[in-house]
Amino acid sequence: MHYHHRPHEGLRHPVLPKVALFPNEMWAALVCVCGYVPVPLSRSDYLELLPVRWQAITEHGIRLHHRTYDHDLLGPHRGQDSGVAARGGKWEVHTNPHDVRQIWVRLPGLGLTEIPWIHRDHAHQPFNDRTWQYLQTITARHQDHDRYEADLAEALDQLMRRAHAGQATAQEQYLLARHATARTPPPVPGDEGEVRVQERDTASTETEEDSLDGLDQDVEDLAGDNEALGGLAAPVVGYGLYDAQEEADKW
DSSP, rough: OOOGOOOOOOOOOBTTTTTOOOOHHHHHHHHHHHHOOOOOOHHHHHHHOEEEEEOOOTTTBBEETTTEEEOOOGGGGGOOOSSSSTTTTEEEEEEEETTTTTEEETTTTTEEEEBBBBGGGGSSSSOHHHHHHHHHHHHHHOOOHHHHHHHHHHHHHHHHHHHHOSOOOHHHHHHHTTTTTTOOOOOOOOOOTOOOOOOOOOOOOSOOTTTTHHHOOTTHHHHHHHHHHTTTTOOOOOOOOOOOHHHHHOO
């Protein structure tokens, strides 16, 4: 914000040799002359650009918003310090806000490693935290976190089945339609630091740090969305991760 918008004595244009240019001004001048070559980002690049949060790895995995993410690859790191002192020893976790069926954790020697939600079999398509919050309004809450998560997963399964059969309410159709196109990029052979993993059914204890990423929205807003639509479900295209290979095929 500051560096690129202040003059630098070393940035001079032949036409204006006495004027010290901003880095942004110099870039604009040069790109007009030389152009640029667009280089598609790899799957690894897009995973790196996903929102980041910092979480502990407990004996049961990683807990986010009443969802448990776990896999055998987390075994050696359960209850361990990540070594990142600035984050209190917590682990770097990347999340896709449009598809919460999995997360990516940076593990030593493996890089960003995909860790699935233990109930991912219940999710027949991508869903986001807004849909998850709605499920919490229609599901009885239990003190037993494992039972409550299982009930939420079952409610998600039933919601998607109702939507597929055309029996979902307008609000439910709207929630699912918003992210119907969200997707996770396919694994690319040879990508370094990426390990695709499969589901493991387990349980977890809850941590109450689920709003740190700023992606949460109040459950009360859900009703407001429906009112704004006049009670009708309006399909809204979600934002999936960019697939560089797919884009290259088009060209």
